[in-house]
Structures are given as structure tokens and as C-alpha cells.
Amino acid sequence: MKLTQKEIAELKREQTELETKRSELKEKCKNHRDMSVEDLNGVTENLRTVSERLDIIGEQLKDADVPEKRDVFNMIKDINGKEITAENYRSSAKYRDAFYRSFLNNKVAEADAEIMSFGKRAITDVNGGAVTSGGEYLVPQTTLNNVYYVIKQYGKLYSSITKYGFTGDVALPIGTAGTPTDNADGTTSLNFTFTEVKISQMAVVATIEVKNVLLRNSIPAFEQYLSNEIGKYIGILLENYVLSGSLSTSTFEGIITALKTAPSAAKTYSTMDWQQIANICAEVESPYGDNATWVMKRSTFFKKFFALTDAAGKPLVTVAPVQGQPGQDNFGAASPYLIAGQPVIFTSQMPDTDSILYGDLTTFVVNESGSFVIESNTSEKFSADKTVWRGKIYSGGKSLFAKDTFTYWSYEEA
Template identity: 25%
Template sequence: MALRQLMLSKKIEQRKAALAELLEQENGLNTRSAELEAAIDEAKDDEEIAAVEEAVSKLDADKTELAEKKGTLEGEIAALEGELEQLNSAAPSNQSRSTKNHDNEREANAMNRLQVRELLKSGEYYKRSEVTEFYEQFKNLRSVAGGELTIPEIVVNRIMDIMGDFTTLYPLVDKIQVKGTTRILVDSDTTAATWIEQSGAIPQGDVGTITNVDFDGFKVGKVTFVDNYLLQDSIINLDAYVTKKIARAIAKALDKAIVSGTGAANKQPAGVVPAIPAGNQVNIEADADLLKNLVKQIGLIDTGEDSVGEIVAVMKRQTYYNRLVEYSIQVDSNGNVVGKLPNLKNPDLLGLRVVFNNNLPADQVLFGDFQQYTLVERESITIDSSTHVKFSEDQTAFRGKGRFDGKPVKPAAFALVTITPEV
């Protein structure tokens, strides 16, 4: 590797290390924010309120400064990686054309979603050869009988990145990218490590803790119609329209599958709710003890026998407003608010993050550590077309297709609570 490339690699490494430190600082700021929230509730006189107010102002300033530093570092990393990529692609080589094409494809596949986001900000995304070539082929696809086009990885990453705008559960689950049918060995042994002598043998977990979890690749697709005039428009407009259409359709399908998918029998991922053990499914009454009885069910997951990740409460928006939002509002005898107001932008349940998902029925709350749900993403998304369905309306039908599978690898990491009318 040339000296310039080595220098760029070193700079990228240093900036990524600095970015990791900023992320640690961000975690500290989040902790301070939670502590200040508690301090606000506990403040009793003007002096205490003034002290908390000063701390809040300092926290806001620190958050702003941190956000600016993060933005600067992320921009520098994207720029350096872009420069390094250009140097690598321009480097002389004795490789054949087919080998070079393979290397270019591998570099594109290595581009993560954060990099794609930075390329979009700078406008470089629309100048990349794989993007321009894809949309040129996309425009001509309707003239190819039976043609099917594989979406390049950089566009796939853009689709998967903006899926978060249309889904609530996809960002929470554990995601892996694989090829073909996959068998994953999951060690379900959660016992503690064993202290032994220096020369002793480390004992293995209980026999039978290895579980085979098979994943297939079920197809999910969406047909969308594009006015033919848009096909002649700029690549920017076409990309925005097509990627959002595909992302929205796949996101909604995945969210529903994660909650209630019926599995291989119906050629779809297995959902969380059908897999929850009977002992983790509870009914409680909507009486004066609703909140207390509801949060007690978290103990079904967090038993103290094993460390768990973040537990979130998933529910229909209607359930939160009808049943739980009132517990965040405290008023005195005159109706004046004296307690914490609900944060409707970032709702919580006694500090536990609430995630809205309308695939759950009303009056059901799903508690869970969603890192215990594994979603398998196939490596490619394809698209094909038809000009016949809406020929008279001068529209072309495009069908985006992806392959996914998923299932809860630890069903006991979830609990379903159904709120029933008070008797």
C-alpha cells in the first residue's frame, strides 16, 4: 500500500477512535439527563430549582458541543474514506477486467449505511457509477421482457437505512446478513464462568445447551407504479421515489412479521407473540392497580438469573393514550399540574422506553429484549417490471423483492400482558 494510503488509513483509524470516545461521552450525558429528570421531581424550593435549572443549561450546552464534534468527525471520516477509495481504485494493477469488477463490487458491498448517509449529504451518492448505472438500467428495464435487476449494495443500504423512518421494531432486533439457508448455533447456557487452578481445564456448559436455529429466505415484495414521465426525470427524484416506496413496504411487512409472523408454514418469519411461553402471557384488570400490576410483569423476563439487554414496552399507540398516559400526569386539588408531564415524542413507562407498534391489538403490552430476536437479511434485493397493468395510464409497474427470515431465539425474553376490563 502506498504511503498516502497508509496515512489516510491511520487518520481514519484515529478519527474512529475519537468518535468511539464521543459515543461513550454521549452515554454519560444520557445518564446525567436521567439524573436531572429525577432531580426536577425532587426539587422543593427555589434554590434547588435554580440549581437544577443551571445543571440543565450546562447539559444542553454539552449536548450541543458533543453533537457538533460528532458531526465534524463523521464528515471527516466519510471524506477520508472516499479519498482512500479513489486512491485504491486508481492504483495500477495487473488484474484482469473481471477481477477489477469483482473488487469494485466488494468495495461497494463493504460500504455501510452510515457512509451512504454521508455520501447523500455531500451529493456524492448520486455521482457514484453503481448508482447512475443502476438507474439507467432501471429506466430501460421496462423494455426488457422478463428482465430482473439486482439492486446494488449501496442502494440496498440506502433502502435499509431509511426503513427506520417507517418501522419501530426493525431497529431493535439483532440483524445478520447471510447467503442461502443458514443454520446458526445458539448457545443457550447462561451460567457464570468457573474459577479454576492455573493449569486446570475450563468446564463446558451443560450438555444440550446448543440449539440449532434454521433460517430460510422467504420472499417479501411490493408492486409500485411509476409514471413514465418520472422515469425520464432526474436520478435524484427517481431514487427518492423508488427507495422510499420499497423501504416503506418492506418495513411494514417486517414489523408485522416480527410481532405476529406465523413462520415457515406460511413462508414468513416467525413472530414473537406466537412463540411466547404460556407462563409469560398474563391478563390483568384495568383497575386502580393497573400500573403496578403491569410493570410487575417485567419480572417474567428480568428474573435476576441472567443479565438482559434493554427491555422495551411495545404497544399500540391507542393503548398508551387510553390506559397509561394518565399515570405520567399528577395534579393537585385545583387541577394544576404538579408532577411530570408525559413526553409524547419519547414516551416512557416509569422510565422504561415505550415503542409504538400498531400491529399489536389494543390493550396488549409486549415487554421484551428484542436483541433476542434474530432477523436474517439476504444479500440482495431485486426489482423487475411490467408495462401491461396500467398501460392506458402511462404507468410502469415495478416490483421490489427481498428475502428475509427471523425468529425469537429466546422466547422467554418476552412477555405479553393483556389488559382486561375491570370486573
């Protein structure tokens, strides 16, 4: 049986995973005294199934024809002469160029077929049954890096929240500390409760029209242009979803939307001064207030906060960029400003004039698929010699206990 290099690598990976699983199942069988008869039968059946699959894989690998060793002239190489393999192909310029040429020609050229085979998705449903991607090939690593770089620039708030990478929709058990119980013997018992938080994903899509001459001109330049435009729009969309959610679906529950839900916890202010800042800080208890971030438009910060002083006449705003604060990274995405010692993140997506969000951004949880997708449609703008390009990322999230972890204030004239 003839197997490709990629198929052999995939079988070996599966073999390793199954051998680990078989060892775990055997260990369970050794400790069968702690198991019911029904559970023991289930483990035994799983062990049998795993062993049978391992036998099949062993036979396939044993009987597989070893691919002929290609001479140095037939190896797929990158520009530095290094051989491109199933492990490193995605970072190569050769794969990148072949990926975009396939869009230009609406097919994979014969000369590109071998390296493109490395990136062909085994399945096109990248979201565990919830959303179908339609992307046949994995996006080049250089494109991914560029897109996420731009998303961080335009989605500073989104960059600082908590993100997981589970496949598809998930239900996460989230623990919170309750009121301690004082015991008669003088000790105190800590109480924890767990809430199951369900997070669904949706496709966050950016669509742009591009003249075909751009792709024909220079693939590296086109890749940079496409990454910038797609990353910009997706970053802004995600920022808006974190704050205000998605009205058409329940996959994003925005922080501000949750705070305004009846009974509303939203508040108003007419004057911003030292006392008002103290009032805002006092609304969020520890530990969330200790880890809080100020979120507002840049214009709000400079109009309402920048010139403020405390009761002793000292500036409330300091310029002290500290690595590790929410939103700060090597991409320069963070504001360097601190209000009363806590960081500020600027976003253009605040829904109300001069509104302010304050709280613990890590309590907004997102489940984001790791499979970014790029697609194209040449038929829609065929007469104009344009291609419609679409970038998609699958994400969804919600604020955990928003009214305990955040406070929201909008400006109202006195």
C-alpha cells in the first residue's frame, strides 16, 4: 500500500496518542476494585477497540511502501535551501506563494500540488459541527502572524481578555468564592460554587473587494495588504462584540449589555474629579477591583481625566508603561497611561458619549477557534476584474458575573 509522507506522519501521531490511551486504560483495569461492573466492562471494551486500531495502524505502517528518497534536485526547498516538510511547510514562502496562486488561478497548479497537499485540511468543518469554514487549505503562517498583529492593534480590549481555544461550542465550569462560614470551633470554612458557563462560537467575518492586478503584481505585498485590511475589520468587530455583544445571536454577550440588563447596574456622572474616580473604584470589590482596568475612548481620557489632580493637588494620571498590565504587549497595543495607578485601554467602540467601563477584563471569557480562514469569490465581481476576499475567525464569549466584576458610567449633564 502506497502512503504519502504526510499520511505516514499522521498515522504515527495517531499511533502515539493511542498507545498513551491504552496505557491509561490498562492502569484503570488494574484498579478495577474501585469500579462498578458496568464501568469495568466499558473500560475493557475501549481497551479492545484501541488495541484493534493500533494493530491496523501497525500493519499499514509495516506494509507501506517507503517513499523513494528524493535526490537533492527534487526536494521541496525554501529560499535558504532547507527541505520543506509536513512540519515546517506552513512557514515557507513557497507554500505562501502557492496558496495565493491557487486563488488567482481558481485551482492548484500542477507544479504547486505537492507542497499544497501538506496544507489541505482533513476536514473543512473547523468548528466541531457548529460552523463550516469552507476553507480548503490552511492559511500560511506569515498571513496568520500579520492578521493577528493587526487584530491586536485594532482590538486592544479583545487582546487583554481571557481566551481559550477549545473546538466548537463548550460549557465551562467556573468557580467563584462565596461567603465564608464561621464555625463554632473558631475556624472558618471557605465556600466555593461552580457555575456552568456555555460559550458558543460564530463566524466573525471581514469582506473586502480587491483588484486582481494587485495579486498579479506581488504576492508578498498583496499578502501584507490583505492581512492589514482583514485584521483591521475583524479587530474592530471583536472589540464591539466584547463591549456590546451581537444582537443577532447569543454567541457574544457584551459587558455593557450585561450591565444594562434589568435590573440595570449602569450609572451616570456629571462631573469627573478625584471624588468621582473614588466612587467608580469603590463599585468593584476585591479581587476584581484590584485587577481592574479603565476602558474608554481616547477623547474621553484627554477631555475628562488627563488634567485631573487628587486632593493634594498631585496628578491622577501617570505615564508609566509597565509590561504585563492588561492590554500591553510587544506590539505597542497598550496605552501607557495609568489612572490612580491602574491601566487605561483606549477603544473607539464605547457605545455612549464619554462613557467609562471599569473592571477586571480577565473575567470576560472567549472561546476562539485556532483555524483562521481565508476564502475568495471571483464570480461576483468578474466583470470588474475584482475578487471578493473574506477572512473569518470563529469566536464567542461572555462576561462572567458582569455586575460583580465591572461598573459602567455614562456622561449626563447636571
